Structures are given as structure tokens and as C-alpha cells.
Amino acid sequence: MPIQSIMRGLCLPIAVIAALALPLSVVAQGNPLGLNAEEIRLILRHGPWPAPWTRDVSNRVSGKREAIAFGEQLFFEQRLSATGTVSCASCHMPEKNWADGRKLGTAIGEVDRNTPSVLNVRHQRWFGWDGANDTLWSQSVRPMLDAREMGASERHVAQLVRVDAELACRYRKAFAQAPALDDETLMIDLGKALAAFQETLVTGRTPFDDFRDAVMRNDWKAAASFPQNALRGARLFMGKGNCSLCHFGPDFTNGEFHEIGIPIIKKSGGIDWGRYQGIKMLRASRFNLLGAYNDDKAKSSAQSTRFIDLAPQSFEQFKAPSLRNVALSAPYMHNGHLTTLRDVVRHYSVIDVTLLHQAHVYAGDVYAEAVPTDTVLQPLNLSDQEISDVVAFLESLTERKPGFRRRPLPACR
Numbered sequence: 001m002p003i004q005s006i007m008r009g010l011c012l013p014i015a016v017i018a019a020l021a022l023p024l025s026v027v028a029q030g031n032p033l034g035l036n037a038e039e040i041r042l043i044l045r046h047g048p049w050p051a052p053w054t055r056d057v058s059n060r061v062s063g064k065r066e067a068i069a070f071g072e073q074l075f076f077e078q079r080l081s082a083t084g085t086v087s088c089a090s091c092h093m094p095e096k097n098w099a100d101g102r103k104l105g106t107a108i109g110e111v112d113r114n115t116p117s118v119l120n121v122r123h124q125r126w127f128g129w130d131g132a133n134d135t136l137w138s139q140s141v142r143p144m145l146d147a148r149e150m151g152a153s154e155r156h157v158a159q160l161v162r163v164d165a166e167l168a169c170r171y172r173k174a175f176a177q178a179p180a181l182d183d184e185t186l187m188i189d190l191g192k193a194l195a196a197f198q199e200t201l202v203t204g205r206t207p208f209d210d211f212r213d214a215v216m217r218n219d220w221k222a223a224a225s226f227p228q229n230a231l232r233g234a235r236l237f238m239g240k241g242n243c244s245l246c247h248f249g250p251d252f253t254n255g256e257f258h259e260i261g262i263p264i265i266k267k268s269g270g271i272d273w274g275r276y277q278g279i280k281m282l283r284a285s286r287f288n289l290l291g292a293y294n295d296d297k298a299k300s301s302a303q304s305t306r307f308i309d310l311a312p313q314s315f316e317q318f319k320a321p322s323l324r325n326v327a328l329s330a331p332y333m334h335n336g337h338l339t340t341l342r343d344v345v346r347h348y349s350v351i352d353v354t355l356l357h358q359a360h361v362y363a364g365d366v367y368a369e370a371v372p373t374d375t376v377l378q379p380l381n382l383s384d385q386e387i388s389d390v391v392a393f394l395e396s397l398t399e400r401k402p403g404f405r406r407r408p409l410p411a412c413r
């Protein structure tokens with residue numbers, strides 16, 4: 001074959017490839033915001049929002065309209081508690097970003113941890129700060145039984161649904177059967193209805209989402225309306241700050257557990273062992289995905305739980321929270337230790353890495369100095385201006401019109 005036709009054969013595809021690649025290289029070198037290709041790639045990874053979601057196969061009523069209505073009623077139902085005075089919404093208040101604004105959650109008594117928002121909870125894989133539950137429905141059962149939260153029993157919540165005509169009617173519509181005769185089975189079903197409702201709680205669009213989508217469309221005019229300080233903060237967050245390593249993807253969390261040096265002495269005394277304790281509780285729970293209540297009979301959903309490892313690194317680790325609506329979720333961290341977003345960014349800026357991973361003795365398990373895993377955390381030594389920029393970026397992750405108005409549920413017949 002003459003050399004020229006070989007060249008022609010090669011050149012055409014190369015020219016086509018070059019033409020296809022053009023927008024990105026132009027963007028990388030010449031966009032008015034001066035973002036490089038890596039920055040653009042990282043920005044795009046934090047979307048799209050709302051993120052796609054598939055129903056929970058472990059919950060047979062996930063996504064079912066009647067179960068969502070039943071779950072909503074249960075979420076606000078004070079009679080589920082032993083005292084008749086508190087509900088899920090006592091701590092997860094719709095008007096407070098579905099949390100409570102307190103350092104530590106308080107219902108019948110005070111608990112050891114900060115109340116997380118239940119917004120976007122459908123995207124989580126592990127639930128609670130320590131991941132002690134592997135489904136939204138088992139997590140939703142726990143507070144009913146905890147003496148400091150709602151203080152009820154299986155018998156109490158099951159009987160309520162059996163004897164109350166309205167609740168029994170909603171149960172029948174949701175599960176297409178009469179309320180189960182076994183208390184535990186019925187209580188788990190209430191958890192599944194509560195989960196179906198909470199799956200519908202998703203945060204709205206934020207200034208960051210509009211910016212991200214504008215970058216995606218190469219619409220630099222629209223992208224330029226993102227505030228300058230938030231843009232500088234975004235670059236720190238995704239660049240030198242390494243924040244997106246753990247606060248990753250559309251929901252700004254990798255859903256996993258890390259130690260970032262927040263004190264672990266509990267106000268009520270003793271130590272909060274975080275993930276280490278969570279794994280022990282998860283394995284011991286009859287309500288985990290390996291158990292009889294998983295509606296996914298093939299149990300493909302139980303893989304992560306089956307292979308979970310009780311590693312010494314899990315001491316003092318807590319779940320990396322989502323940062324959506326973070327401006328509304330103060331105070332921060334598993335125990336509400338930090339009051340403002342500025343305090344949080346300052347914490348990362350001056351972090352003392354020698355405090356991470358000290359020697360541990362735990363409930364008969366003795367470990368020498370645990371292996372540091374999160375060496376990614378190094379003091380960032382940010383200037384005051386840089387701290388303000390990261391805070392401005394975090395604020396841009398908060399939806400424009402937060403709020404939830406409850407429409408009265410139509411009566412059940």
C-alpha cells in the first residue's frame with residue numbers, strides 16, 4: 001500500500017478524534033474562569049442533582065405510594081413513643097432541615113450523638129454515624145426502642161397499629177394484608193413504611209448545581225454568575241484541601257468511615273468507639289441484611305454486610321456526612337463538637353495528626369497503636385481569606401428554597 005494512503009487512512013480518524021476532543025481542550029485552556037481540565041472533571045463529578053436512585057430491593061414497599069403515606073403518618077405519630085409525647089419529628093424537624101439544631105439529640109432523654117438530617121438519606125449505604133445499620137428500615141426501628149429516644153417496645157408499637165382504625169387501614173393499603181400477628185414482624189414493617197417515606201425526602205437545587213450544569217454545557221456566561229469567593233473555595237475543596245476525597249460525588253460523601261480528630265469522650269461518660277462499635281452491633285443484629293427480614297430473598301444486597309471486616313482502624317471512625325444543605329445543619333460532627341462552618345474549616349486547617357489513631361483498649365479487645373489510615377489529612381494552614389472562601393463554597397451547597405409543607409393526608413378508607 002502506498003505510504004500516502006496509509007497516512008490518509010490514519011489521518012482521517014485522528015482528525016475526527018481531534019475534532020471531538022476540541023471542546024474539552026478549548027475549555028481547559030480558554031474558559032473565562034480559567035478552570036483546568038482536572039478541575040472541570042472534579043466539578044462535574046459532584047452532579048447531576050437530583051441524583052438517580054433505584055428502589056431498595058430489601059424493602060418490598062420501597063417506592064409504593066400507600067407505604068409512603070403510611071410512613072409519613074408514622075413519622076409524625078407521637079403515640080409510637082412510650083410517653084405519647086415524642087415522634088421521629090421531635091428530633092428530625094422538617095423546619096430545621098430534618099434535624100434539631102442541638103448539639104445532642106434529645107427526646108425522652110439526651111442521646112450521645114448529634115441528630116443528622118434525614119434528607120437524601122436514600123443515597124446512604126450505612127446508617128447512623130457508626131453505620132450500625134445497613135438499611136433505612138432497620139435504622140428507623142432503632143429509635144422506637146431506644147429508652148432515651150421514644151422508649152417504646154415491639155408490643156407497644158404493634159398494638160397501636162392493630163387497634164387504631166386509621167393506622168390499621170393504612171397498614172392494609174401499604175402491605176396488602178392485615179397487620180401481622182407477630183409483634184416483631186409488624187414493627188419491622190413499620191420501619192419499612194417509615195423508610196419508604198424518608199426515601200422521598202431529597203434536597204432541592206443549589207447555586208453549586210446551577211454552576212456545575214453550566215460548566216457541563218460550556219455555558220460560561222451562566223457559570224460566571226457563581227460567586228467568585230465560592231469558586232475559589234471550590235478549587236480549594238477539590239484541590240489542595242482534598243475534601244472531595246471523602247466528600248465525594250453528587251451527595252458530597254463517599255458514604256464511608258474516617259477519623260478526623262473529633263474528641264470521642266461522651267458527655268454521658270465513657271468513649272464513643274464509632275465504627276468499631278457499629279460493626280459489632282451490625283453483625284449482632286437480627287435486623288441486618290443477612291437476616292430473615294431482608295425482602296431480597298436472593299440476598300445479593302447483603303454482600304457488603306457479609307464481608308465487613310472488624311479492623312482496628314475502625315476505632316473512632318465516623319461516617320463522612322453529606323454536605324448538601326450543610327449551612328442548615330449546625331452544630332457539626334457526630335457530637336455537635338463544632339458550632340459553625342468556619343470552625344469546621346479551621347479544624348481541618350490546623351488539624352493535629354498526632355492525635356489520630358492512638359492506642360486503644362476496647363471491651364476486652366486490646367490493640368496496640370492502630371495503623372493510621374487517613375494520612376490524607378494534613379494541616380492545610382489556610383489563610384483567613386481561604387477559610388472564608390471554603391465556607392462560601394459550602395454555603396453554595398445549600399438549596400435555595402428549603403422547607404417542607406405537610407399537606408393533610410386524605411383519610412384512609
Ligand code: HEC
Nearest residue numbers: 088091105106107113114115116127128129130140143149
Ligand atoms: C432523640 C432524638 C431522635 C429521635 C426521636 C429520632 N431520631 Fe433518628 N437520629 C437521631 C440521632 C442522634 C441519630 C444518629 C444515631 C447514631 O449515630 O447512632 C439519628 C439517626 C437517624 C437516621 C440515620 C441517618 C444517617 O444519615 O445515617 C435515620 C434514617 C433516622 N434517624 C430516622 C429516624 C426515624 C424514622 C425516627 C422515628 C422512628 C427517628 N429517627 C427518631 C435522633 C433521633
Ligand code: HEC
Nearest residue numbers: 241243246258262318319320321329332333334344348374
Ligand atoms: C478523610 C476523610 C475526610 C476528608 C479529607 C474531609 N472530611 Fe469532612 N468529614 C469527614 C468525616 C468522617 C466527618 C464526620 C466526623 C465526625 O463526626 O467525627 C466530616 C465532617 C465534615 C463536616 C461536618 C458536616 C456535618 O453535618 O456535621 C464538614 C462541614 C466537613 N466535613 C467539611 C470538610 C471540608 C471542607 C474538608 C476539606 C478541607 C473535609 N471535610 C475533608 C471526613 C473527611
